[in-house]
Amino acid sequence: MKKSLKVTDIMAIGFMTFAFFLGAGNIIFPPQAGLAAGDNLLPAMFGFLSTAVGLPLVGIIAVAIAGGGWKGLTRDLPPQVATLMAVLIFIIIGPAFAAPRTGLVAYEMAVKPFIPEAGQVSLTLFSILFFAVAMFFAWSRGKLIDTIGKFLTPALFAVLAVLAVAVFLFPQGEIQAAQGEYANMAFTKGFLEGYNTMDTFAALMFGMLIVDVIRSKGITDEKTTCTYLVYAGLIAAAGLAFVYVSLFYLGATSSAVAAGADNGGTILASYVQALFGPVGQLILSAIVLLACLTTAIGLISACSDYFSSLTKLSYEKWVVLLGVVCAVIANVGLSQLISLSIPVLFALYPVAVALVALTFVRRWLPNPRLAYRVVLSVSLLFSLIDAGKFIGMDLSALNILPLFDYGMAWVLPTALALVVTRFIGSPESQSEASAA
Structure with a gap:
């Protein structure tokens, strides 16, 4: 029972x-x-x-x-x-x-x-x-x-x-x-x-x-x-x-x-x-x-x-x-720890959000392994830019990125990577992903 x-x-x-x-x-x-x-x-x-x-x-x-x-x-x-x-x-x-x-x-x-x-x-x-x-x-x-x-x-x-x-x-x-x-x-x-x-x-x-x-x-x-x-x-x-x-x-x-x-x-x-x-x-x-x-x-x-x-x-x-x-x-x-921890949070939080998003769409991904690697790598790369800006690095050349001023430069590239990986993979891998 x-x-x-x-x-x-x-x-x-x-x-x-x-x-x-x-x-x-x-x-x-x-x-x-x-x-x-x-x-x-x-x-x-x-x-x-x-x-x-x-x-x-x-x-x-x-x-x-x-x-x-x-x-x-x-x-x-x-x-x-x-x-x-x-x-x-x-x-x-x-x-x-x-x-x-x-x-x-x-x-x-x-x-x-x-x-x-x-x-x-x-x-x-x-x-x-x-x-x-x-x-x-x-x-x-x-x-x-x-x-x-x-x-x-x-x-x-x-x-x-x-x-x-x-x-x-x-x-x-x-x-x-x-x-x-x-x-x-x-x-x-x-x-x-x-x-x-x-x-x-x-x-x-x-x-x-x-x-x-x-x-x-x-x-x-x-x-x-x-x-x-x-x-x-x-x-x-x-x-x-x-x-x-x-x-x-x-x-x-x-x-x-x-x-x-x-x-x-x-x-x-x-x-x-x-x-x-x-x-x-x-x-x-x-x-x-x-x-x-x-x-x-x-x-x-x-x-x-x-x-x-x-x-x-x-x-x-x-x-x-x-x-x-x-x-x-x-x-x-905690003053010194805060100064060390916040950049790490800036770098990792977008990756966590991307991971959650991938969990919801996994069944529709033709190649989940490839998608997870690509999407999380893109989110990490652009979140590192946000973290670098926070610690004082001169990244003004990248201010053309959408949402860069808000510390969210990772959002659109990550969303784009997610859309692209939706169409990468073979029908066989798609059926395997759906079964999983």
């Missing part, structure tokens, strides 16, 4: 997925975009949702289509190339950048305001405590649904819901005129800003982890597993959209209380203080702590799961190792 999950378990998996995606960056970024968008709020917000919610959801669905794992996604690539891609993605999104940042942001926004003379000692103690808690929850993959999906995430969502209701009932100011590029190209600007959240990487990582969690509940049928994975993605997407819409409106109505604010964190803090008074910092701390903690748990667990499949070290040993590394890096600070 085919085993199935209860509705409560499906909802818990969806909430867990939502919490994995919703880090501090996702919370503090939309207010800044909303403030700049002003009276062009709706087109800017829809553009943002297209990439900040749409791409991660598409990424989760791609993992499901590919059978729930990295091997399925990269089956048409040389094994060494596929492994190298995965290792780079997991290192950058995991211990080298995103995971340590959760601890540092949690300290700066949620804890430091309560410490009169905050310094290196307080940061060190908090880093140790924060990642010890993250390691504790990540230790057992089978209990992730219970610990995150059934307890931590509902608490996070409840606090966010209180904030969202208050924002819509008691806006703290009038919506002002759109600023900068939001005045003339609001949808496009929002679209590009949402793309920069980099959550497509997270979708590929978390997709594999969620499959393991589903299987730990006794689901062995591949089709059923992938169906539940898609459900989880849809629930997470709905939650992210709810948060982004409320935070966009918060930003758009914040000009009176956040005048001169230069980042989303300041806007959010000022708004919450205006809404709730002294208790506002407690609410903000609860949101940031829970968001950062659940994301740290997901990142450590996903990285440990993958690295344990490549080495002789067990999952539990990788949890400890990565937790310690994250605590050390967060304690040292």
Whole structure:
């Protein structure tokens, strides 16, 4: 008899997925975009949702289509190339950048305001405590649904819901005129800003982890597993959209209380203080702590799961190792790591997007192996141009490339390569691809 999950378990998996995606960056970024968008709020917000919610959801669905794992996604690539891609993605999104940042942001926004003379000692103690808690929850993959999906995430969502209701009932100011590029190209600007959240990487990582969690509940049928994975993605997407819409409106109505604010964190803090008074910092701390903690748990667990499949070290040993590394890096600070990591993200993110696109069209490709090699190579080549521009290389001679000024010079060449490879190959290989 085919085993199935209860509705409560499906909802818990969806909430867990939502919490994995919703880090501090996702919370503090939309207010800044909303403030700049002003009276062009709706087109800017829809553009943002297209990439900040749409791409991660598409990424989760791609993992499901590919059978729930990295091997399925990269089956048409040389094994060494596929492994190298995965290792780079997991290192950058995991211990080298995103995971340590959760601890540092949690300290700066949620804890430091309560410490009169905050310094290196307080940061060190908090880093140790924060990642010890993250390691504790990540230790057992089978209990992730219970610990995150059934307890931590509902608490996070409840606090966010209180904030969202208050924002819509008691806006703290009038919506002002759109600023900068939001005045003339609001949808496009929002679209590009949402793309920069980099959550497509997270979708590929978390997709594999969620499959393991589903299987730990006794689901062995591949089709059923992938169906539940898609459900989880849809629930997470709905939650992210709810948060982004409320935070966009918060930003758009914040000009009176956040005048001169230069980042989303300041806007959010000022708004919450205006809404709730002294208790506002407690609410903000609860949101940031829970968001950062659940994301740290997901990142450590996903990285440990993958690295344990490549080495002789067990999952539990990788949890400890990565937790310690994250605590050390967060304690040292991330300014230098950010300068090193962002160019790598610029180089790899387009490749991840191209990989997702290929997964959806693979059955119609006459020669999948050739298509994967050509399309991913083209996306990497042009994304390296974008990365080079970011680190200060003089590439002005290439500004004739479409979207070069936006850091998206890879888009049209990659799309063209995908179209061309659709018509390269023999009928025999086409039938083989369809059968696969």
